[in-house]
Amino acid sequence: MTDELLKAATRASREENADDGGDGRFTRARVMASLHQGKLKRRTRLAFILPIAACLAAGTAWGAATGRLPAMFHAISEAVSYRSRQAPPKQGAASTAPSQKPAELAEDVPPPEIAEPPPPARQTKPGLARAEPSGSASKPTPALRSSAAFQDADGDLYRLAHEAHFDAHDYGRALAGWDAYLKAAPNGRLATEARYNRAICLLRLGRDAEARQALEPFASGKMGYRQTEARQLLDELSR
Amino acid sequence: MTSGGLVLSPTAPLDEASRDEQDLVARLVAADAAAVGEVYDQHHRAVRAFASRLVGDASAAEDLVHEVFVSLPRAMRGYRFESSLRTFLISIAVNHARHHVRAATRRRAALSRLAFEPEGRTTDPEQVQRRKELASLLTKALDTLPLEQRVTFVLCEVEERTSREVAEITGVPEGTVRTRLHHAKKKLREELSQEGIG
Numbered sequence: 001m002t003d004e005l006l007k008a009a010t011r012a013s014r015e016e017n018a019d020d021g022g023d024g025r026f027t028r029a030r031v032m033a034s035l036h037q038g039k040l041k042r043r044t045r046l047a048f049i050l051p052i053a054a055c056l057a058a059g060t061a062w063g064a065a066t067g068r069l070p071a072m073f074h075a076i077s078e079a080v081s082y083r084s085r086q087a088p089p090k091q092g093a094a095s096t097a098p099s100q101k102p103a104e105l106a107e108d109v110p111p112p113e114i115a116e117p118p119p120p121a122r123q124t125k126p127g128l129a130r131a132e133p134s135g136s137a138s139k140p141t142p143a144l145r146s147s148a149a150f151q152d153a154d155g156d157l158y159r160l161a162h163e164a165h166f167d168a169h170d171y172g173r174a175l176a177g178w179d180a181y182l183k184a185a186p187n188g189r190l191a192t193e194a195r196y197n198r199a200i201c202l203l204r205l206g207r208d209a210e211a212r213q214a215l216e217p218f219a220s221g222k223m224g225y226r227q228t229e230a231r232q233l234l235d236e237l238s239r
Numbered sequence: 240m241t242s243g244g245l246v247l248s249p250t251a252p253l254d255e256a257s258r259d260e261q262d263l264v265a266r267l268v269a270a271d272a273a274a275v276g277e278v279y280d281q282h283h284r285a286v287r288a289f290a291s292r293l294v295g296d297a298s299a300a301e302d303l304v305h306e307v308f309v310s311l312p313r314a315m316r317g318y319r320f321e322s323s324l325r326t327f328l329i330s331i332a333v334n335h336a337r338h339h340v341r342a343a344t345r346r347r348a349a350l351s352r353l354a355f356e357p358e359g360r361t362t363d364p365e366q367v368q369r370r371k372e373l374a375s376l377l378t379k380a381l382d383t384l385p386l387e388q389r390v391t392f393v394l395c396e397v398e399e400r401t402s403r404e405v406a407e408i409t410g411v412p413e414g415t416v417r418t419r420l421h422h423a424k425k426k427l428r429e430e431l432s433q434e435g436i437g
Contacts, residue, residue: 002428005373009380009431010396012373017291017397024283027301031279031308035272038309 026180029157033184154188157181165197175201192225203233212237260324270312279308282325289329292397293336293390295378296343303339307331322407330408333390340389344382351379380430388423395420 063069161177164170178198185191199214211233217223218230266274286307290300307328314331322330381389387409394405395416402420406413 002432005431006377006424006427009373009377012370013292013295013377014397014399016370016374017288024279024287024301024304027287027304027308028276028279028283030305032272032276034305034309035270035275035312039270039272 025160026157026176029160030180030184033154033157037184154181154185157184158188158190158194161194161197165201171201171204175205192223195223196226196230199230199233203237208237260320264315264318264320264324267312267315275308275311278311278324278328282328283308285325286328286332289393289398290332290336290339293332293393294339294343295375295381296346299339299343299346303332303335306335306339310335326404326408329394330410333408336390337386340386347379347382376431376434377427380427380434383430384423384426388419388426391416391419392423392427396424 059072060069063072157177158181161174161181164177165174168174175198178194178201181188181194182191182198188194195214196218199211199218202208202211202214215230215234215237218226219234221227263274263277267278283304287300287304290303290307291297294300294303310331311328314327318324318327381392384392390409391405394400394408395402400408402413402416405416409416411419
């Protein structure tokens with residue numbers, strides 16, 4: 001009997017996870033974004049390391065040629081030992097000096113760079129609809145499309161999520177899309193907007209607790225984006 | 240089961256096809272994003288199906304698919320044309336699966352502790368619902384297996400691959416594959432009977 005059940009469960013697993021014809025566009029875009037970022041990282045690393053290595057090599061060669069290499073090593077080791085002697089009081093000062101509270105420190109951190117927020121949707125009706133950004137409002141403008149944010153692969157992710165949300169009104173797919181975009185570009189230029197849209201998707205899907213959590217930073221004004229609408233939505237949710 | 244790897248047209252001359260494959264592999268090794276995209280378009284469904292069957296969680300499966308294709312250019316340096324590209328992709332998925340299987344297992348355990356299951360489709364007919372339950376039952380039972388046995392069971396029984404192919408993917412002798420499968424089945428039967436369903 002267990003053997004039959006195992007066979008049935010195996011068959012069920014095979015059929016349940018069969019190729020469902022899904023095109024996997026989000027994951028494809030995520031893969032492309034990751035590859036693009038990897039390439040950028042490698043280039044940046046090279047751009048820093050090559051000049052430093054060249055300077056070191058040239059300096060060493062010059063020092064060896066002019067016989068100043070020992071003097072250079074001496075000067076460097078002196079400088080290093082001087083710094084290490086200076087380091088402990090510095091750390092001590094750092095640990096005692098700050099009288100700022102963590103919250104104050106957090107406020108000192110500059111807010112993440114965000115896209116220019118689109119104008120708030122017109123508030124004609126109470127409820128969810130008034131706080132959701134309209135498709136045209138949050139649709140990337142031609143200027144944004146041509147900007148750096150949209151020249152890389154992250155832009156594809158944003159567009160896919162945007163289409164699912166505002167054109168297809170498929171909030172499940174849109175949520176996956178916003179998540180994929182935020183995974184690929186957590187500090188991207190449109191990350192704030194994507195986070196807000198994600199919160200709206202959660203609301204639309206009836207995942208109120210998660211939506212509340214996602215809207216809190218907006219309502220508190222930390223995100224500097226759609227504070228009033230987020231506040232109204234939270235009020236609606238708490239009724 | 241469909242044949243894995245680069246699907247060659249029956250009329251295409253073999254040397255031309257293999258040249259295409261070699262070109263593609265060379266582009267992959269050079270981390271050409273377009274080449275990765277091509278391979279993704281050809282094989283993502285097979286990789287996703289395997290990932291879903293192995294981890295039993297759609298979101299973790301997507302993460303695994305993502306990781307497979309992102310790591311492909313680096314992994315291609317070890318590709319020796321001994322297996323099809325699809326088989327090679329599955330073997331990359333096997334190598335990256337550990338973390339994802341663990342994460343999905345933890346998530347399932349937490350969900351069952353909270354007596355909360357993700358919402359299913361309410362309009363499904365009874366048979367589809369039964370199939371979902373059976374698949375979920377197997378996934379939970381698979382969570383109790385060591386990763387090697389889990390991979391072997393999914394490849395041999397769920398994906399119906401030959402032991403030779405599984406040996407190629409997992410990089411162990413066929414005898415080891417059969418032993419792992421035997422132990423996996425034994426343990427799964429025990430798990431199912433402990434659930435009181437057998």
